[in-house]
Amino acid sequence: MSFWERNQLKxxxxxxxxxxxxxxxxxxxxxxxxxxxxxxxxxxxMDKSGTRANGKPNWEFVGFKNYITLFTDDDEFYVSLFxxxxxxxxxxxxxxxxxxxxxFVNQRILGIRYIKxxxxxxxxxxxxxxxVIFTWFYNPKYGALSLVLGFxxxxxxxxxxxxxxxxxxxxxASFFPGIAYTMILYITGLTGVSREMIEAGRIDGASGFTxxxxxxxxxxxxxxxxxxVVTLVGALRAFDLIAVMTAGGPWGSSEVLAYKxxxxxxxxxxxxxxxAIATILFLIMDIYIAWFxxxxxxxxxxxx
Amino acid sequence: MFPTPIQNYSLKINIGYRxxxxxxxxxxxxxxxxxxxxxxxxxxxxxxxNYWTFPEETALVSNYTAVFADGKMxxxxxxxxxxxxxxxxxxxxxxxxxxxxxxxxxFKLNLLVFAMFIAGNFVPYQIxxxxxRNISIELGMYNSHLGLxxxxxxxxxxxxxxxxxxxxxxxxxxxxxxxxxxxATEWMIYRKIIIPLTIPALAALGVLEFTxxxxxxxxxxxxxxxxxxxxxxxxxxxxxxxxxTAWNLVSAGSVVAALPPVIMxxxxxxxxxHGLTFGAVKG
Numbered sequence: 001m002s003f004w005e006r007n008q009l010k011x012x013x014x015x016x017x018x019x020x021x022x023x024x025x026x027x028x029x030x031x032x033x034x035x036x037x038x039x040x041x042x043x044x045x046m047d048k049s050g051t052r053a054n055g056k057p058n059w060e061f062v063g064f065k066n067y068i069t070l071f072t073d074d075d076e077f078y079v080s081l082f083x084x085x086x087x088x089x090x091x092x093x094x095x096x097x098x099x100x101x102x103x104f105v106n107q108r109i110l111g112i113r114y115i116k117x118x119x120x121x122x123x124x125x126x127x128x129x130x131x132v133i134f135t136w137f138y139n140p141k142y143g144a145l146s147l148v149l150g151f152x153x154x155x156x157x158x159x160x161x162x163x164x165x166x167x168x169x170x171x172x173a174s175f176f177p178g179i180a181y182t183m184i185l186y187i188t189g190l191t192g193v194s195r196e197m198i199e200a201g202r203i204d205g206a207s208g209f210t211x212x213x214x215x216x217x218x219x220x221x222x223x224x225x226x227x228x229v230v231t232l233v234g235a236l237r238a239f240d241l242i243a244v245m246t247a248g249g250p251w252g253s254s255e256v257l258a259y260k261x262x263x264x265x266x267x268x269x270x271x272x273x274x275x276a277i278a279t280i281l282f283l284i285m286d287i288y289i290a291w292f293x294x295x296x297x298x299x300x301x302x303x304x
Numbered sequence: 305m306f307p308t309p310i311q312n313y314s315l316k317i318n319i320g321y322r323x324x325x326x327x328x329x330x331x332x333x334x335x336x337x338x339x340x341x342x343x344x345x346x347x348x349x350x351x352x353x354n355y356w357t358f359p360e361e362t363a364l365v366s367n368y369t370a371v372f373a374d375g376k377m378x379x380x381x382x383x384x385x386x387x388x389x390x391x392x393x394x395x396x397x398x399x400x401x402x403x404x405x406x407x408x409x410x411f412k413l414n415l416l417v418f419a420m421f422i423a424g425n426f427v428p429y430q431i432x433x434x435x436x437r438n439i440s441i442e443l444g445m446y447n448s449h450l451g452l453x454x455x456x457x458x459x460x461x462x463x464x465x466x467x468x469x470x471x472x473x474x475x476x477x478x479x480x481x482x483x484x485x486x487x488a489t490e491w492m493i494y495r496k497i498i499i500p501l502t503i504p505a506l507a508a509l510g511v512l513e514f515t516x517x518x519x520x521x522x523x524x525x526x527x528x529x530x531x532x533x534x535x536x537x538x539x540x541x542x543x544x545x546x547x548x549t550a551w552n553l554v555s556a557g558s559v560v561a562a563l564p565p566v567i568m569x570x571x572x573x574x575x576x577x578h579g580l581t582f583g584a585v586k587g
Contacts, residue, residue: 008489008490009409009484009490010411012405012409012489012490012491013405013409013411013490014405014411016401016402016404016405016490016494017401017402017405017406017417019398019401019402020398020399020401020402020421020461020465021402021417023398023454023457023458023461024420024421024424024458024461024462026439026458027432027436027439027454027455027458027459028424028427028432028458028459028462029420029424030435031431031432031434031435031436031439032427032431032432034434034435035431035432035433035434035435036431038434038435101328103306103307104325104328105325106305106306106307107307107309107310107321108305108309108311109310109321109322115325115326115329117569117570117573118329118332118333119329119332120569120573120577121566121569121570122332122333122336123569124515124519124562124565124566124568124569124576125336125519125562125565125566126518126519126521126537126561126562126565127519127521127537128521128537128538128540128541128561129540129558129561129562132540132541132544132554132558133335133336133338133339133558134335136551136554136555137335137338142350142353142549142551144334144335144338144355147353147355176335181580184577184580184581185580185581188577188581189581190306193306195305198305198306207308211306212306215306216306223581226581233426236428237428237429239429239521239522240521240522243521243525243541244521244541257430258428258429258430261430261433262430262433265433265434266526271434274430274433274434275434277430278428278430278431278433278434279431281428281430281431282427282428282430282431285426285427285428288426289422289423289426289427292422292426293419293422293423296422297415297419300415
């Protein structure tokens with residue numbers, strides 16, 4: 001037997017993995033560490049060995065200075081952080097609304113398949129289109145919202161031009177694909193709910209909300225978990241809708257960490273400062289990553 | 305079944321339910337209906353503030369040709385295709401190889417590698433932004449289709465490997481053992497056993513990935529400059545600035561940008577939902 005034939009089983013898995021690992025290391029894993037490294041520097045993005053017009057180097061180690069500035073001397077940072085919290089809390093509303101809609105359409109009647117897919121498909125529409133549609137919807141002069149308010153005799157509300165409302169306006173737009181997604185999850189989850197347990201519950205006199213809470217929801221746990229994880233990760237990633245609808249405005253009031261990072265790095269040429277914001281965002285996300293991995297490996301072990 | 309089948313109730317409730325269902329659906333789709341109606345309105349009709357009435361004079365052809373008039377929109381659309389299709393194929397190839405390896409081979413760092421792919425998948429884009437942009441510039445791939453394709457393949461490989469590893473792990477291991485006993489090479493097993501059995505998962509991932517990549521906005525913003533490489537998401541944002549209050553054109557452009565994933569969704573709905581809800585039933 002040749003060397004290859006003898007050792008194939010040991011070598012093949014590494015050859016199969018090599019391209020995926022290599023490209024993943026270069027474009028995902030290495031950049032994480034590089035960003036953290038950049039966050040300890042002041043850098044305008046230019047040649048690292050060059051100097052600026054004022055004689056200072058383009059690239060200079062500053063320790064924790066970027067982080068200290070963020071926490072002690074940047075009000076916009078707190079606005080962004082607080083907006084991220086609002087995104088986290090309010091976007092979770094998509095989970096119960098999706099569940100309610102899923103329960104509502106979970107019937108066997110003629111044409112229900114088509115009705116369901118019409119409920120689902122906003123999920124595949126990209127954020128730019130959603131953003132454009134809702135910007136127009138909120139437009140105080142031409143928008144449908146003003147039209148509806150006018151019908152009830154109310155004045156137009158300039159959703160996206162109002163500092164205290166802009167973020168909520170964008171979150172509402174994010175519900176459109178968000179609810180479609182949680183609804184898809186729950187409808188699929190409902191097909192897996194055990195009939196026997198429902199029947200047993202009925203015999204015991206459970207119905208309506210009691211049945212939902214004690215018998216159906218526990219069986220929907222996997223769907224709920226995925227819905228929550230994906231919604232939270234989506235809330236922390238919120239960027240596209242903000243960029244399209246308000247560009248962070250008015251006066252930075254609808255910025256979130258992701259958007260502020262982009263602004264600082266690419267428009268203010270403060271790469272180090274931007275990297276520090278990204279690192280904080282990454283640390284927040286790490287909580288979810290750790291929790292998700294913990295759960296996954298607990299399942300992995302219990303399967304063995 | 306939960307809730308109680310509607311057939312168990314009176315005729316009145318049955319009719320009421322159906323009416324409510326259609327009503328809810330119309331409310332749900334109202335924003336999209338408005339966009340579709342507006343995309344066939346004339347500019348005068350838009351200025352008159354008409355929203356819900358069916359336009360007396362339709363401008364379907366003239367609006368949609370106007371959208372494509374200066375050639376930019378067609379370019380953006382083509383760019384989206386040039387970026388999306390190779391990305392989907394490349395991602396499925398790399399991640400099916402990796403998924404087979406992680407699912408069916410025992411080696412020391414197996415779980416660690418698997419965890420790396422999963423964790424990388426949740427990372428916020430911003431922590432990758434500066435280095436990925438610099439790598440692309442250094443490799444001469446900034447503002448090229450290839451730069452976007454390679455990055456998308458790298459990032460999406462995390463999610464797809466996770467998905468395919470779990471799918472392949474459910475396949476009967478005896479099949480592979482038998483093939484090995486017959487002297488099949490690992491590559492032959494991958495080609496002749498794993499791939500054919502994984503087709504449903506690959507189809508599900510394929511439609512999902514097509515949608516994700518087509519809808520990407522952030523990376524196109526970071527890794528492109530000017531109009532030559534931009535996909536339709538960023539392109540629409542650019543054109544919107546030119547059209548300003550010509551909502552009929554903005555709407556027609558939006559419909560064009562949204563259409564390919566929507567068509568794909570309606571044709572391959574079963575695969576799509578299978579991919580999306582993987583792990584939502586059993587867990």
